[in-house]
Structures are given as structure tokens and as C-alpha cells.
Amino acid sequence: MNIRKSFQVMLLWMIVLGIYYPAIFAGLNSVDDQKMLYDLEESPSIALLDSFRPGQSFYYRPLLSLTFRLDYLLWGQEVSFYHLENILIHGACATLIFFILRQLVSLHGPQLKGNEWPLIGALLFALHPIVTESVNWISGRTDLLGTFFVLSATLVLLQSALRRRLILVIVAAILLFCAILSKEVMVFSIPAAAFLLWRWSVDAPTSWRIKSLTVLLMPFFFGGLAFIALRWLYYGVTADLDRLIFKYYYSAYDTVRVFFKVLGFYGKKIVAPLPLNFAIMQVSDLYVWLGIVIFIVAIWLFFLRRPAIDLILVGWYLILPGILIALIGLAWTPLAERYVYLPSAFVVMGVALYGSSVPSQRLQKIMLIGLSLFLLPISMATVNRNFIWQDNAKLYADSLNKSPEFAVVSNELGTALIDEGKLAQASQILQKGKQLKAASVLLYINQARIFMAKGDLAGARSEMMKVCFDKNAADTEALKMLATIDEQRLHNGGQSENIMLELLDTYQVLITKTKNPYLEYRLGQILLSTGKHQDAADYFSRAYEHAPNNAYYREAAGKLVRKLKNSDKEG
Secondary structure (H helix, E strand, C coil): CCCCHHHHHHHHHHHHHHHHHHHHCCCCCCCCHHHHHHHHHHCCCCCHHHHHCCCCCCCCCHHHHHHHHHHHHHHCCCHHHHHHHHHHHHHHHHHHHHHHHHHHHHCCCCCCCCCCHHHHHHHHHHCCHHHHHHHHCHHHHHHHHHHHHHHHHHHHHHHHHHHCCHHHHHHHHHHHHHHHHHCHHHHHHHHHHHHHHHHHCCCCCHHHHHHHHHHHHHHHHHHHHHHHHHHHHHHCCCCCHHHHHHHCCCCHHHHHHHHHHHHHHHHHHHHCCCCCCCCECCCCCCHHHHHHHHHHHHHHHHCCCCHHHHHHHHHHHCCHHHHHHHHHCCCCCCECHHHHHHHHHHHHHHHHHHHHCCCCHHHHHHHHHHHHHHHHHHHHHHHHHHHHHCCHHHHHHHHHHHCCCCHHHHHHHHHHHHHCCCHHHHHHHHHHHHCCCCCCHHHHHHHHHHHHHCCCHHHHHHHHHHHHCCHHHCCHHHHHHHHHHHHHHHHCCCCHHHHHHHHHHHHHHHHHHHCCHHHHHHHHHHHHHCCCHHHHHHHHHHHHHHCCCCCCCHHHHHHHHHHHHHHHHHC
16 A cells, blocks of 8 residues: 555544544643642743753753743643643654654665555554553653654654764754753663664764764763752752652662562553553562563563664663652652653554564565554554543542552542532542541541531531641641631631631641741731731731742732731821
8 A cells, every 4th residue: 555655644643633632621630730730820920941940859841841831821721722732742753753664664675655664653652552641641741742852863863873964963962852851761761862873873884883972972971960060059969869869768679679570560561551540559579570571582682683673672771760760759659651651652663663674575464454453442442541531530530440549549539529519429439548558638638628518617627637636747738728627717707716826826837837928928817807907917027028029919918017007006
């Protein structure tokens, strides 16, 4: 079958947009997405270039932050456009795979026309169920964006190896740098890029191969030193890295065991992704043996020196960041499907390139027909997963069913049910969650929300006192909820003096814990509403003194201080 290149690309995009259109109608996920949008709303005036200033956190993703800020400037809170951008980036990644495979397939024979392998490879990646988490979750854009730049760099490196032009190596280095600015663990793609450049330049003089590797790698060496120096200058020697060092608790034996276990699990997920789960907490120890097999096979394949095998090896190698995350515990779950978004791209390219290099035309046709038919069931699985991602309650019900001991998922499901007005169901889920070993304080906060929705402030306060009996040791979010409840009680005309004393005590503890000047401003408002003008003026004065210059409440606090002082003088 001879289909023009432009038509193949159009077909690829039509299928991607058709399969993933349900994601456009999904809302905000309660994990990270809501916080991301809240942060954008709270700091709309921050300059775009400020995103590139190194922060104190371990995470440094300025290009990702830049895309979100641009989304907010263009679309505000219309989250459908945020989802659409994720879909477009995913489509771009699939298109890059098409062009990479097209170039590689052409090197194995003169007959490029009529070869469907690049399209098959691009579709296998585009429709792979394992990618649904990254595409449907707005915050999953970090993997999409990083992969886009890595694949772009791969295409440019392939051209540099064929043309032997160092300027293309420089362009590839810039693209890899952009990948790292999208997600810091994309730094692991640098050795992979160097490996592919060396393998693809096998016919070039050794001097050129060494020179090209030097041009590719040196910017990252000096750039890394510069970044470390900046963090050191701004935040000290360790900044947030000490949290990673002291949090590591695996022994040498367990480190090796977890390494092979996660390698085996992700290796299996790329080939057989089902069942899909947004909250993967633990997997079978049997994956250790699969990981050992993959590791041994990878060593053997390394010496075969075949382009298709090299791509698969790169895919397996790129599982390494996911293994480190599982060991260190950086994310909200130790394992996640999004961590194999990039690895799956290279494994799929390796499979497609291997199929195109099979000498038997008959066997090639059989493989093409088999993979083409395979696209149908994986498309159905992907579409089904996209619809599940449309609804937080469905997503977290599915996650809780697959990870029943994960208390955080109980809370997220409870939150989703509360938002839908299903208070009785939410209460049952939250009660079960509180019985789990690692019960979160958020379960109690959401249970209190249900009491408040029913008008039972006494019940809400009683619920919060279970985790706030010692306010100095209590979680700040729990204290904020307790303060909200007492404010409502005060507004409803309860025993005002006792409630006020409790409220003052809660706010003072919160101010001590958080150093948040807005809480001082809020406490001033409460005191003012109860006629305690002098105390109110004191807290307004503190808020004015401690608040940032661009804080929206700072000017109001200053005006209230002057007004109250003038009224005292007149009195």
C-alpha cells in the first residue's frame, strides 16, 4: 500500500484527536491540577521569565511552568484548553516518532515508498494505553513536554550522524537542555543520546565521532556546574537535596531487589499495560525475576549492534528514572504509568524498526497485519481509560478498587463524591479510609465538610478535634478547617466569648506555624467584627508590616490601621 507521507501524517493526527477528544471535556484532577491552577490565580502578575529562576525545591521545571502560565494568560480557568494542549503535544510526539522511523527505515533499503512501518510505529505509541495518564492528567504534561524535546533531539542527532554536521549536534544539545527544563529527570536522556549518536555514526571517522560527543556533552557538564553554583549561592549547599539523602532507607540488598522489581514491572507495562491504575502502591515480588531477565537480555543485546535493538535498549535504560523515584519516594505514589511514557516511545520505535528489517517479505506482511489488528483492542482500552479520566469519582473509585489500602485515594474519592453532592457515599468512603494504617488528616477534614454541609457545626468541630486536640502538634490544614468551623459558629451567634477565645488560640498557633501574614490580616478582620478595635489594629499592623508589597490585602490592612487609630484619637 502506497500512501503519501502527508496523508499518513494527516491520518495519524485524525486518529490521535479522535481517540483523545474525551480528555478535552475532563475537569481538574484533585491531585496537583487544582493546586497548579490555584497557584496561577494567586500569582498572575509574575513575569514569565521569573519561571527560570532556580527555586529551593528539588523540582526545577521552568518550561513546564511557562506553558501553564501562557495557558492561564490565554485561556484563564478554561481547563479544556489545558487538556487540548496535552493532546497536541502527544500528537506531536507521535509525529516525531513517525519521522524518526521514516528516516531509519529508509536506511535499510531503497524502497521507502509503500512502507507502512513508520505509521504503524507512530500509531502503536499514540494509542498505547500506558500513555493515557500523561495525556489526560494536566500535570502529566511534564512527561509529554520532556519527551517532545527528547524525540526532537533524537531526530536531529540522526540527521547529524548522516550528514556529519556539528551544528546539528549543537541544536540537539539545545533540545535536550529544553527537555531537562521540562522535567529534571530528563537528564538521563543525555547518555542515551550520546549512545545513539555513537552507534549511528559507526561509518564516520573516529575523530568526528569523538568531536561530536564532546560537542553534545560538554554544555551539560558546564551547565550542570553553573546550576549547582546558583542553587548554592541562593539556598546553601544542599538546598532541598538533603531531604532526598536523609529520606533514603533501603539497605543494599533491598536496593538491588527494588531495582530489578521495578525494572521488571515497567518492562512488562510497556508490553502489557493492563490493568491501568493511577495509584500504584505495590506490585508482586515476582517482577524481580522478570527484571533480572530483562537486565541479562539487555547486556546480551548490547553487543549485537543493531539499530532496532539499540532503540529498545535505550527504552529499557530510560526506565531508570522511574526506578530511582521508587527508591527515593519523591512522588505521591512510588510507581506510576507516566514514568514509562518516554521509554515506551523508544521501545515502540525499536519494535517497528525491527519489523521493517525482517528480510522475509511474507513475515513482514504477517507482522504488519498482526500489529494493525492489535491497534483495535489497544484503541478500545485507551478510549475507555480516557472516559474514566473524565470523572474524578470514576477515576478514584477505579484506583481504590485496585489499591484498597491506599488512604490517600480514599480521601480523593471522598472529595470527588462530596463535590457531586453524594454525601452519604462520601462519608462511608472516608470512614473506611480512616481505619487504614496510613490514614491522612485530610480524611477528617473532608468528614467535617460533610457535617458542615448538613449544618452540623458541632459534629464538624468534634471531628476536627480528633486531630487537633494538641494544636501545637496538629497539621496546619486541620487547624485552618477548625478555624473555619469556629468562624461559622461565631457568625451563627453561638457562645461568642468562648468561641472567640478558641478562635484566637487557633489563629495564633497557625500564625506561629506558617508565618503567613494573611492570617494576621484575617484575625484582624475577626476581631474588628466583634468590636475589639485595639486588638484588630495590632494584627492589621502586623499584616501590613509582614505582607509582601504586592499582596492584595496589604493596602487594606494599612488603611484599617490608620482608620482605627484615628477613631481611637477621636474617641
